[in-house]
Amino acid sequence: MRKFDPAIAAEAHDWDDCVDTGSVVEVTLVASRHWSARNLSDRNMALWASFVIDTPGGRIYFVADSGYGDGHYFRSARERHGPFKLAILPIGSYEPRWFMRDHHMNPAEAVQALIDCGGSLALAHHHGTFQLTDEPIGAPLLALADALNAAGISLDRFPALRPGQVWQL
Secondary structure, three states: OOOOOOOOOOOOOOOOOEEEOOOOOEEEEEEOOOOOOOOOOOOOOOOOEEEEEEEOOEEEEEOOOOOOOOOHHHHHHHHHHOOEEEEEEEOOOOOOHHHHOOOOOOHHHHHHHHHHHOEEEEEEEOOOOOOOOOOOOOHHHHHHHHHHHHHOOOHHHOOEOOOOOOOOO
8 A cells, every 4th residue: 555655554463463552452453254356356365354443432343344244254254253242243234145245244143143143232333334236225224123023133233323313332
């Protein structure tokens, strides 16, 4: 990055690296199930990461875009870094499944990811702003409510905020 703009302070990290933020907050990069590419010749040449954020108020598991797969990444995060006070999980951009399943969870998989990672609470993200894939823009919220109901989990345990909505942990 610096060869394009010397002012960019980019750092390369590996999964399981801990990033010093210079404060009481510590961030660890953890594996996610996603592909990476910036052009036609660099497919999967970079790691895709989620983040475990240790704060004085509790541990947060922020999952960026990720497929569910067999759930290994979520169980591994729990085993290595849990318990989590909060898991921030993606619920949108998942259709068609034949194409999207390897890199985007659907809401039912996000509910299973919450169970697998052992999060006390979850927040849904990656939904409702832009229609990126085949499901209607409101479908993730409806599917999340159905998946929570099927799993016997309260809607209050996994809210899906509207853009700009404030929620206090």
